[in-house]
Amino acid sequence: MRKYTPKDNVQGKSYYTDRFWVAPRVPREAVEEGSHFEAVVNALGSQVKESYIEVGQLVFHIDASENFAVIKTLRDECGYKQCSEQSAVDYLAQDGEFELFYQLLNHAEAKRVRVVCRIKKGEAIESIVPLFKSANFAEREMYDMFGIKVNNHPFLKRIIMPDDWEGHPLLKTYPLQGDEFASWYEVDKIFGKEYRDIIGPENRDPAKVDRYDTKRFSRVGYEVPFGADISEGEKEQAIKYSETILVNYNAGTKQLDERK
């Protein structure tokens, strides 16, 4: 029976995993009383669904619909003046959801928080560009890479991939080598679909040698005209080198001396 390969996650997998392997978890600490992070959690009140400290940074989960309000509170009341990063994680295969995170920085306290929320596939998220202009590029990249729509973004357009690209490359359903559209993108765009057969698929093996291809590979010892068809065999035609010029270096220095 053919081995089952999941279609909803085509990324690299470990070829062997112990059946009894249970991955440990990075320790999550509770928010300490009287700390700066506690003040942050208190300022947000009931908007925080879950909060903990992971590797020195406060992480809290919120409702996706409240992202703008929460981040506005963080910026105006808690001193988080910079949005370092904003992106998503694809959990479509497991939960049918994307996990979005906003990484914020408070310069005065030198503290960082991560706001995490989840949205269902096809749902849109509110843009935070009015709060942080850095989200302009970050949200465009998220849209480009995951296809997550952002409401009220001033210019939601693909940023890294070409405008006419199909598919969103960081989805788990998108293979590393690219899909069919990706492999024929240049051919389709420059020449048209009917040229696919003439041009052929892209060669991704840099060490590939085709001994019948007389256009791109030279035939050392058996010279044939450029583009000649040698699939039927070729006639024996060893190149004759002048023996007086040819030096046998394997014979050592003695022979060279004789030539002098």
Place this chain on the structure above:
Amino acid sequence: MSQQPNKLTPFFENLNFERDDNTMVINFGPQHPSAHGQLRLVLELDGEQVVKAYPDIGYLHRGIEKMAENMTYNEFLPTTDRLDYIASTANNYAYALAVEKLLGIEAPRRAQVIRTMLLELNRVISHLFFLATHALDVGAMSVFLYAFREREYAMDLMEDYCGARLTHSSVRIGGVPLDLPAGWLENLAAFCDKVDYEVEHTYEALLTENRIWKMRLENVGVISAEEALSWGCTGPMLRGSGVKYDIRKEEPYELYSELDFDIPVAETCDSYGRYRLYMEEMKQSTRIMRQLIPMYKKTEPRLMAHAPQYISAPKEEIMTQNYALMQHFVLVTQGMRPPKGEVYVPTESPKGELGFYIKSEGEPYAYRLKCRAPSFFHTGLLQEILVGTYIADVVTIIGTTNIVFGEVDR
């Protein structure tokens, strides 16, 4: 006439220049020598003044974040060289540190000293490159040659250490692969003296009070502190706007908490202030490297952290002890399996805040890796600060943002 951009009909985007409102749209790049790589900047010009700027990126996109999801953690490390290829050790280190934080391990003291030295050496390399290209863009050709001369010496030091000049891969997860070669510290000390001398007597002597240089840089590319924060500026771009924030000082990693150095800040918020800042940072880097040289001599000769579950044992143990060999085999063939969890680790790369967000599901492959590249956000800033400037200043402003397209496009 509508053009079909296929079927071998040429598609001359550049030819539809004139519009009815009498502004001109030009493509600056993607193959422009002053575009610092593959930046296509669409500029709408009214005369010589920029009305609208639209940075178009993605010409160097290699899908590094996608590759990270399909590689084991150690396999991915050499790929990080290709992010900010001017100072690759800074990327290697940022990635290695993020994975170390995820694993909960710490590199031994000697590795920390070597890493900090390499990071600062890379900072000097990167800043010299900035100075060279920035001066060349603005028109000071000789500075380019002088700065590249010193950069060659720095790259010779990198070559002596790890064998590579540009793509170093000189940091490993859990430590460093090699000890310093004999005589390296003496060369480093000599290099520090050389850089200090050259910064003061060549670059600053040539540029700081140079009339043309000041005319081209002063009050060009002014970014207020609020703008810089809102646009996600970090590193010299943020400190150039008067915000004193350096991750090395505020959220110290590696040995920076033990080292004595200053954080220069420019209050003028313009390109000239940022240039002065870069010069000062080079001096601070040599100051840090000088302090590290005596620290190295006091360390134990261990280079990799002891965490057999994640990090291979030293080569001697692998070659002599069966169990170490077995663990090494598993780590090479399957890769390390960090615990489940997520981590975002910021570091101060020469360009700004370089952070890696890693989401691990306990597999040998990262579930999601996001590289927070400083240049990406500095490129976004261009669409705002270029508006209203003159086309001659566009080159200065791109130069002063110090963007590198390896990490913009990833």
